[in-house]
Amino acid sequence: MSEREMIRIEHLNKSFGDLHVLKDINLSVHESDVVCLVGASGSGKSTLLRCLNFLERKDNGNIFIQGDNIMPKTHDMNEVRQRVGMVFQHFNLFPHKTVIENIIEAPTVVRKVSKAEAIAEAKELLKKVGLEDKADVYPSKLSGGQKQRVAIARALAMKPDIMLFDEPTSALDPELVGEVLATMKELADEGMTMVVVTHEMGFAREVADWIVYMNEGQIIELDRPEEFFENPKEERTKEFLKTTALK
């Protein structure tokens, strides 16, 4: 386990109007850690994730990415987002671009990599996610599981240091969940720092280094998976685990 702190969240608060969605969140994620965020729908998991790559603006508190206290005034958010990849529940692939075009878009436009180099990198990534034969296909021709694997490859093409996943398998047919989780596990094994919002308790238990349980905008419990599932400390965690069928 590395000591390097990749993400540090201090006293983070976020409201939408009168709705206080994140309440004094504190969390630290170290290099190569896989942190699974679990909790009922509406508890603020997505909002927390979106604050981490600044798609959502925090109200107050500090967010450090690799030691930098990221503030809109002093940091270029577009540069910071290059270090923090994101995978969405609904994939959000670009439908007017082929698979390979989806992947090379940001490297060529943002990182200014040459097209040839970007294509070579993209092919490597496609091989890694097991889709090298789909390079020239449009996203509409892919299954949900394939789409999500392309989305993962697209995010990886920016060579991020951290990957965020917001319920990456929730929109998938059950038989397609496994292939996406396998890709994510592989990434975790390679040492990627990951924060994953998920309802897949089997995955959380097997792959996570830490489990964070959120309820109504607060972190209720932060624990190692064995402890979290076998020996939860908080009453609300026990309640939550009862409602969650262990897979």
Added chain:
Amino acid sequence: MPSFSHFFDTLISSKGLFIDAMMVTLELTVVSILIGIIFGLFFALLKISRIKVLGYISNLYVFLVRGTPLIVQIFILYFGFSGIFLISDFWAAALALAFHNGAYIAEIFRGTIQSVDKGQMEAGRSLGMTRSTTIRRIILPQAFRRALPPLGNQFIIGLKDSSLAAFISMNELFNVATTLGSNNFDEMTYLLIVAVYYLVLVALLTLAVSLFEKKLAVSDR
């Protein structure tokens, strides 16, 4: 009503003049739609801008165009333009029609831009692309594609609307029809002939638009 053979003979004998006029009508329509697309895109982008005032300017433009008759707009712009700039009748008419079409095209683009899933913007931003780059490279291509069928319809409307340019003495279809009609004391025949020209043009365009829509539907991803 003219007899059919008289109508037919006149249709044939006048075809040279009408085909010239048709070319003027088409030129006027194509130019005014193309410039209207530029206006429309510009005002649609103002409308989605994060600067509120720009959105109000866009609203005002659409309000002015939709709230006044086209013929009034044509006259105002015609006398306005030719009073201020040295500009040919063709360009005065084309700009007036473009100004008018632009407002409807702005509404088309606004609608199709807003119809693009907001996850597309988020995906672009999450990859480190700026808002404007994401709009240009991700949002607009999708919005354009969706705008093609309604743009086709606007082209058809614009074609018929271009007949109002007759009132600022453009020698387009309608003007030629009324001039020939009064010169030959045979208004009805020439009006029926010009109606045929418009119908054929509109029918061909409608067909083209629907073929195009089918093609888009097939390749739609």
